[in-house]
Amino acid sequence: MDLSNMDDADAAALVRGKRVAVVGSGKSAFDIAAECADANGAELPCTMVCRSPQWLLHDVSVWGRLHLGYLYMNRFAQLMVRKPGAGLASSLLATLLTPLAWLVSKLTEAYYKRAIPMREYGMEPELGFAGAIASCKIGMLPEAFYDKVRGGGVVIRRSGKFSFCEDGLVLDGGRVVPADLVILATGFRGDQKLRDMFVSPRVKDIVAGSPGTTVPLYRECVHPRIPQMAVIGYAESLTNIYAIEMMAKWVARFLDGAFRLPSVRRMERSVAEWGAYMRRSGGERFRRSCLGAVNIWYNDELCRDMGCDPRRKKGLLAEWFQPYGAVDYADIQ
Template structure:
């Protein structure tokens, strides 16, 4: 896949080849979309790609740390990211509850219940290539929990489970990426756990041939 992307896009020409592997990019749910005419605009000069640790503005443009000549520009785009853990932590006035959120990319049991704050459910913290499907499945799990059909494990057991997920995500994903990401076979394993909690068979296909060879899709979980 890396070879194919380097072939169809002029990444080397514009010094845009990432230092990390493609598998780490996908495993972190960082999946950018590229407009069809993006690199055409780069070749024309209407889009300027620059890497820099620092910069400052002047009356005529912007100066990067390694340059002395201002670059004339009309618009600067800051790719600053989004600190979702801060948004959740600020829900609480208690410093203790705030500290429960910080420090982990996967602080939630089943990606929606914090072991130390089981009265609060967070849906949408974890990402995947299909976020709607991921959130919908957990919404069904949460409805079973509220109805009393699911009993949560002990705090210690939930924290051990979240720690295992954290270790796995950090192993295969970008270590600088804070947010949880569920991709590839991890998505299937996650849904298997949710199905078992709700009392459903995690094998969602009608018979063993598609179970072995057909991909899992959202419709397989429609009757949960």
């Protein structure tokens, strides 16, 4: 965050001519490593220290020749997911479709492992592709990233832990990574940011909830016991701007008086259902909330609250098999 708050010139000056180590394996770590490689080249390679590699793919619009929207971002794909509050029939159908969901995930994994040299550099993710979608542990590679690795501008080191030493970092087995500058791209605590907005210890505990649950937000926007505050963007998605825009529309409609919130008990029951889903889908780390595998289902709930038709496509086949995106909700003001 310190680096991202700098302007481009200051950030480039900070890393130029230095031995840089970046700790992390998410999109921010890849982006920073690529920028350091552009600044210093192979003469002073940037070292990425990774614990658990994630799925970093090609261009987000098409992601190579495979358009993931037709596999994971349409209504038919979401039939294969156990959705919060969907009822017994939906859960049974998702269970019956488990073999198909497994096959789609494995074929997608095989395609990207062949298209991207992640295995060659020890960056093959342990988490399956469907699990990565469900937990938002997926992102877009910087342009020509693995070309920079081949050219020596980026060096990848796998390690379960690290510590500092006089000359840089010490990794598993006592390996030393020489570094003048270490950049920690290890994530941030959104729940702590919410807590820090308040002075009252009681309100701090209410807004963050218990450590073993996700942050309790109804429709991922409003705390049942603090309805005067709306939170936009705490929940993640595969395309965050699209998800955040829908949350903002929902909050704007609520403020305009288009609908009322249900009782605190009903909101807390809904929060518990969504929290159980988030924990199952792997979003418990850092108490994250991810809408990746259920984004359409989530938008359906927002649409029904706002009095809008959740079915946004023209024609039965389009409704079930075409990808959903921001353009489908553009007419909701």
